[in-house]
Every structure is written in structure tokens, then in C-alpha cells.
Amino acid sequence: MQHVITDDxxxxxxxxxxxxxxxxNRLENRSELLEIVMDxxxxxxGRFPEGEVILSTTPVxxxxxxxxxxxxxxxxxxxxxxxxxxxxxxxxxxxxxxRIVGLxxxxxxxxLGSIALIRDIVEQGQSILILGRPGVGKTTLLREIARxxxxxxxxxxxxxxxxxxxAGDGDIPHPGIGRARRMQVxxxxxxxxxxxxxxxxxxPQVIVIDEIGTELEAAAARTIAERGVQLVATAHGNSLGNxxxxxxxxxxxxxxxxxxxxxxxxxxxHTQKSIQERKSLPTFEVVVEQQSWEEAVVHRDVADTxxxxxxxQPIVAExxxxxxxxxxxxxxxxxxxxxxxxxxxNGLGGPNVRPGQGFTTSMFxxxxxxxxxxxxxxxxxxxxxxxxxxxxxxxxxxxxxxxxRNQSTARISSQVQALAPTGTAPHDGxxxxxxxxxxRSVTEITEGIYQASEPATEIRPPKTLKVYPFGVNxxxxxxxxxxxxxxxxxxxNEHEADAVITLKNYYRRQPERLQQAExxxxxxxxLKNNTIMQMQHALARIFDIPEVASAEEDGExxxxxxxxxxxxxxxxxxxxxxxxxxxxxxxxxKGLTTAELAPANAYVRRLQxxxxxxxxxxSRSRGKEPHRRVKxxxxxx
Ligand SMILES: Nc1ncnc2c1ncn2[C@@H]1O[C@H](COP(=O)(O)OP(=O)(O)OP(=O)(O)O)[C@@H](O)[C@H]1O
Numbered sequence: 154m155q156h157v158i159t160d161d162x163x164x165x166x167x168x169x170x171x172x173x174x175x176x177x178n179r180l181e182n183r184s185e186l187l188e189i190v191m192d193x194x195x196x197x198x199g200r201f202p203e204g205e206v207i208l209s210t211t212p213v214x215x216x217x218x219x220x221x222x223x224x225x226x227x228x229x230x231x232x233x234x235x236x237x238x239x240x241x242x243x244x245x246x247x248x249x250x251x252r253i254v255g256l257x258x259x260x261x262x263x264x265l266g267s268i269a270l271i272r273d274i275v276e277q278g279q280s281i282l283i284l285g286r287p288g289v290g291k292t293t294l295l296r297e298i299a300r301x302x303x304x305x306x307x308x309x310x311x312x313x314x315x316x317x318x319x320a321g322d323g324d325i326p327h328p329g330i331g332r333a334r335r336m337q338v339x340x341x342x343x344x345x346x347x348x349x350x351x352x353x354x355x356x357p358q359v360i361v362i363d364e365i366g367t368e369l370e371a372a373a374a375r376t377i378a379e380r381g382v383q384l385v386a387t388a389h390g391n392s393l394g395n396x397x398x399x400x401x402x403x404x405x406x407x408x409x410x411x412x413x414x415x416x417x418x419x420x421x422x423h424t425q426k427s428i429q430e431r432k433s434l435p436t437f438e439v440v441v442e443q444q445s446w447e448e449a450v451v452h453r454d455v456a457d458t459x460x461x462x463x464x465x466q467p468i469v470a471e472x473x474x475x476x477x478x479x480x481x482x483x484x485x486x487x488x489x490x491x492x493x494x495x496x497x498x499n500g501l502g503g504p505n506v507r508p509g510q511g512f513t514t515s516m517f518x519x520x521x522x523x524x525x526x527x528x529x530x531x532x533x534x535x536x537x538x539x540x541x542x543x544x545x546x547x548x549x550x551x552x553x554x555x556x557x558r559n560q561s562t563a564r565i566s567s568q569v570q571a572l573a574p575t576g577t578a579p580h581d582g583x584x585x586x587x588x589x590x591x592x593r594s595v596t597e598i599t600e601g602i603y604q605a606s607e608p609a610t611e612i613r614p615p616k617t618l619k620v621y622p623f624g625v626n627x628x629x630x631x632x633x634x635x636x637x638x639x640x641x642x643x644x645x646n647e648h649e650a651d652a653v654i655t656l657k658n659y660y661r662r663q664p665e666r667l668q669q670a671e672x673x674x675x676x677x678x679x680l681k682n683n684t685i686m687q688m689q690h691a692l693a694r695i696f697d698i699p700e701v702a703s704a705e706e707d708g709e710x711x712x713x714x715x716x717x718x719x720x721x722x723x724x725x726x727x728x729x730x731x732x733x734x735x736x737x738x739x740x741x742x743k744g745l746t747t748a749e750l751a752p753a754n755a756y757v758r759r760l761q762x763x764x765x766x767x768x769x770x771x772s773r774s775r776g777k778e779p780h781r782r783v784k785x786x787x788x789x790x
Pocket of ligand 1: 156158186187188259260261262264267285286287288289290291292293294446
């Protein structure tokens, strides 16, 4: 779709002194005008993307400034005012006594179609942070995102509109945001409170917000994202690298913490003893660095990118360009070498960026990697939503994994046999897709995925799968989804969830909440245990992702790969690695300082060391064969 632009330019021109108004009218390319600047004692100026033009022959006077002020709305505490039912923004500069001495009149536009560059990402339901220099078009993009999500994706969208810039001045929002609702903010300092209010009172599925700029706002953003609401926002900063070292906003992308390594470990890694690592899961899964109206650099997996930045490892991003002529969007993967994060000195020797230089797209070079891109993968997923049920869950083929609850009265145990590939009985640890029968015996419940619906025979997850964890570790679930890059949102609200994920042990007891979920016909995912591996198995099935392939595509070298395929490992190995994963979790999240694993053979020990390294933990082998075993330590011990 080509862009359709609404700019109500006349409404703004009508507020200007006649001389300046006429000068603008004489401009041929006024549809590209961005701002009109009026400073006391200087000639008025029109700003275009390419440069400025003079709009008056005589200097601007107090009377000229007052002429404008009388015709526009009131200035807020952010010194911005608007014109009712338009998107224009007039910002004032004042002298020390508060009198206005300069005005910047920005021409607001609703640009239908400007979303094209990132439409696929927006529709996937992940939280997106848009960065870019002032005036690059972030608000315009945000407005169009609000409209598309509300009108075309039929989502409940609430715009928290602090300066009335997204939806315009006046109490009736500009049609540029479509059916999205708008909450105004009385004082800029209250933005964070209105963000929370929006979630608590208006049940949004999406919150759109311009300019997250304070710690309180960053904290509110985290709260919103944790509640499973998609957040689309802008923030100050040009790039992910800049944001990461901004102490106020760094948490939006996971934050940085300093960890002290032991002497031996520091020597082994050839690093200083103090290293920086990511503090938490990013609030925003995706960062879009807007370069211009037609170009953006997209970081599809912020957590991964930040990890790589902090380790001084290469970063892969998508450079997206929209062809102005035909509207086609081209995507190419770009990569850069490691970097020192400015001001933090991560000690990992990232060579490419001088302190203070930041992370810019000019550092990107074309990547020669020809691995399957995320968009390819997403396309697979999207195409499955358009009609092709993922083979793993397609009742018509691939082992008939899901059945109509009514059609089957067989007990679970016999169904499971039927679902296994010919001649092989499923073994423990395998995630099976199955359905409950009305006559099921709860003692025979096995791990699996089923749709508690009738008479539906297909599992078709929505574009984003909202999952309510019941007895399942949220952090691990979120990490599992992140590693697989599947659009999973973890929600605290079981009623708005599409799926409930739980453990076999919980499921057996049939608590009320699970019964409720069944009545609400949700997708039920039953895991044998609380491990990332189990979660990934289940998610991979739902989203039709080949598990081993996904680790390879993510650029893991095969040495550090920990995703398992059934055929690759025999049972004892798998059990040993499950145990390792659990031990790592205990050390990382449960305050254990060391964990000693069961004795294992050299091959398994090697895999265990690799897993520990992957989580930045230290591991050592202890004892003599056949009792030789791996011990895992927290880095600082
Ligand atoms: N795709 C587009 N086509 C035409 N004009 C556009 C487009 N995107 C933005 N503009 C114009 O560019 C100017 C700046 O846009 P916008 O206000 O969205 O920038 P911004 O990045 O939000 O700026 P700031 O950070 O200062 O708030 C406006 O005049 C807007 O109308």
C-alpha cells in the first residue's frame, strides 16, 4: 500500500501571521514541510527533510508570537500545545520570566501505510520499542501502529497520550489512531501512573505510548509487559547500544549488572575479573531503530543482542528498507563485530567501538550467513495460521496428534500408544500431543498438549499465544519462548489466556483453575517437569519449530547447543542434561552457590561444562572415574 497522508496543513497555517502563512502557501513542496520555526528577532523558517527555507523578510516580533498563541490550545507543563482535532504540535521557548520568545510548529500527519516496514512484527504481538533521532517520524509510526492494531487486527488498544501528540489536541481523538482509545495525561509527571491506570481499568491488549523517559515510566512499562499486554513505545535514544548504557532506561532492554569472576575463571576467559552481563529479561522483546521514513534497523531478539553486545560478540540485526516507488519492503541481515559498550568497559575486548561512540547502524555490514531468517520462520508460523495447521498438530496427518474429544472414548494410555510413531512407545520426557477423553482416568494423565474444546479438531494458536503458567516457572517459560523466538506472552490473567501450561503433578490433582481453563476451552499444555527443555519441546510443537535447527539458526555453534532431539541422545544422557539444567537453575535463581552433578561419562561431562559456560557459570570436574562428576559454581565464588 502506498502512503496516504492526512496533514490538515491549512489548520496550522491559519494560526500563523498572514505574511508567514502566505510564504508557506507559495512553497511548492509544502506537503513535505516538517516544521515552522519562529524565533523573536529572527526571520521565520520552514524546515524540510533536506534543509531550511526562510519564510519572512522581517524579524519575528512579540506580536507575531502572540498571534499564534491566541489561536492554538493551552500550553501544558511540557510547553507543548496543539490545535483541536489536528495532529500539529506547537512547542514554546520562554525567557526567564516565562514569556514566549520562540515557537516550533511541527506539522503532524497521519500517514496510512507507514507501518509497512514493520507490520509483520507489530502483528506478532511482541512488545516493541521504537528509537530514533528527534523528528525521524517515531510518533507518526506509533500513531499508525495504534490504528492498524485497533482497526485491522481488532485489538483493544489504549494510547497513553502525554502531550496529545499521538491523537491530537481536543477530547475527540484524531481519526489517525482509528478505533484505538486515548487516555490524556494531565501532567507529564503522571505519565507512569496513567500507564498503570490504563492496564488496571480499561483491559487493553495493547498500550501505545510516546517517549518513555523516566525510571518510573520504565518501571511502569515493565509492569505492563509482565501483565501480558503488548507495549508499543518510543524512547529517547538513537540506538539499542545507547539505550543500554543509559542508566535511566537501560532496564527497558534488560539492564546491565557487574559480576566478579574468580581469578581462575577470569584467566580462562582472558578477561578482567569484573564483567558486565544482562540483568533481567528485557521489557521490550524487539527494538526498532528508525533511520528515516523508509528505513529501520530491527533487533528481533533484544535479549540475545544485548548479551552479545556485552560479551563483545557480533550482533546480527535486520536492515529493512521500503521502496518508495512500489512500496515493497526488503530485509537484509546485517552484522557487526563485537563492541565495547561505551562507559561500561565490559572487559571482553570488543574492538570496534570507541568509548562514547555508541552502537550505530553504520557499523553494520552485510552478513553472508545464509541461515534461515527469523522472518522465514515467522512466515512458516504465519502461514500455519492462514490455514495450514502445523504438521505436528494437524489431525489430518503426521501421526494424528490431536483428536476430537467427542470422537474418542479411549483412555489416555491407549491414545498415547496410538499417537506414538509406529512401533515405538513414547517414553518419559517426551511431550506428547493428545486430548482428554470424557472418561479419562486422571492417574493416567501424561504430559502433552491438548485443546479443551469440542468439537474442534485442530489447534490453531492465535498469532500470539497468551499463556497462563500454573505451577510452571515463569522465568524459564519466558526464557524458553525467547530462545525459540516464538510470540508467547505470559499472562497473570488466566481468563485472557489462550493456553494454560502446567505440570503433570498439578494436573493430576485437577485444581479448580485447571477445570475452569478446560471449561473455557483453552489449550492445555502439560509438562512432565519444570525444565526449559520440556517447555521448549512443547512450544516447538505448538509453533512448529524444529528444535535442533532453531539452535543452529540462532548462530549457536554446535558445541554449545543444548537443545535436544529425541534421536540425538539416549535416555541416560538426556536425564543427565535435564539434571544439569535443573542444577543451573538452582544456582542462578535459587541462591545455591554450588551444585554437584551425578557422576557421568566424559561425553556427558563435556556437554555439562558447555551448558554451564553458556549460562556464564563456572564448572569443574571432580573425582576419579567412574565417579568423576561435574560441579557447578556461581561465577563470583
Ligand atoms: N512517513 C512519513 N511521511 C511523511 N511525513 C512524515 C512521515 N513520518 C513523519 N513525518 C513527518 O515528520 C515530522 C516528524 O515526525 P514525528 O513527529 O513523528 O517525529 P518524532 O520522531 O516523533 O519526533 P520527536 O522525537 O521530536 O517527537 C512530522 O512533521 C511528521 O508529519
